[in-house]
Amino acid sequence: MADRTLTVRTIETPSLGDRTYVVHDGDVAFVIDPQRDIDRVLEILEADGVRLRDVFETHIHNDYVTGGLALARATGATYHVNAADEVGFDRTPIEDGEVVDVGSRMAVRAIATPGHTFTHLSYALTDRAEPYAVFTGGSLLYGATGRPDLLGAEHADALARHQHASATLLAEELPDDTEVFPTHGFGSFCAASQSASTSSTIGREKLSNPVLTQDEETYVRDLLDGLGAWPAYYAHMGPANAAGPDAPDLSLVQEADAEELRRRIEAGEWVVDLRHRTAFAAGHAPGTLNFGLDGGFATYLGWLIDWGTPVTLLGESAEDVATAQRELARIGIDRPAAQATGGPRNWTSGELARFPTGTFAELAQVLHHRDVVVLDVRRADEHRDAALEGALNIPIHELPRRLAEVPAGEVWVHCASGYRAAVAASFLAAADRTLVAVDDAFENAAAVGLRLVRRADRAENGSQR
Known part of the structure; x- marks a missing residue:
């Protein structure tokens, strides 16, 4: 195996759950899946004193606007996008099996890995012909895979089967000590599930990743059964990326009084x-x-x-x-x-608005004395797994258009940790509702005596009817 002397810089975007990679040999570099704000990439290139030669996209992204085209234009780098993707800009098309030499040491081979999208590519990196790493985009993630339903539910089953075959192909073609560098899987809704891992290899994924430990039918069934909602803004990302987005203007806008x-x-x-x-x-x-x-x-x-x-x-x-x-x-x-x-x-020139916050322990005490509306704004799949008895579930992404469905009275709104409850509380407050925002971890609810209804309980009750 080659000495691990290449440099892989990871640019985290934790708010979206994604990573961008800058890879270089001390002289020339390539970039995988750059985010829109390319100044972060340019700063690394300058700090490391390397010249950008190539930019690679693993797929037409659904969860963010790419910076790939803008980065290539700013640096003169070659922009590689799958030849099968229909785009509205000039690019260097790349296909399965094609090898791009980046400098004298690094060679990048495109591998067709459909599953997250039909035209998804992974990129295997060799250092002087020795396997080094694979950049898997939304294909093989840490302990998971990219979700297969973003192109429409009608394609989900077929793409899930492609995903299983693609992961198997990577596991068969690449040595166990090949490092795996995915774009998604760090909180991104593009991942089918989440893992706490921050690094991995092909060998480790063979031992722990369901796509490589389960047969195709089991994997497909479990994957499709476990999918939840994904952000509505995703619908706008694919068209924007196919059109060829420019670099953003990040200068501050006008101030308002x-x-x-x-x-x-x-x-x-x-x-x-x-x-x-x-x-x-x-x-x-x-x-x-x-x-x-x-x-x-x-x-x-x-x-x-x-x-x-x-x-x-x-x-x-x-x-x-x-x-x-x-x-x-x-x-x-x-x-x-x-x-x-x-x-x-x-x-504001008038009075400030405000509302109280509380804990699950305080909610338990309140329920001993009076009736209140308990509003759960977690996703439907979270609510099905475990919910407070009697709670109304309106997922946060549906709340703005469903505010009228929240019953009259005092509303205690909760989520899993407090963030989504606070967002929901601001909508309720703007609608002049009386409310308390629960700023607490849902895992504390049962410990303070609140009754939970779990998925297993519902299944058992259903089988008894």
């Missing part, structure tokens, strides 16, 4: 408070929505918003606003309508 913010809220625009949920609950400008930067900000905002609705960002600092603007650019929301910094007293 309190009067303009009120006008935007009354016009039905989204004015988004980026602060932590506890600060928002303690006091916020009426009608603003809370998507804190501490959680899946872009994922949930992109999931809930009606595409094209103007967004204004409110942050404690210009840095917070810039961070949010960068996050939104990654999913194709390029220019916010406006921004403001400071705090809620800068953002």
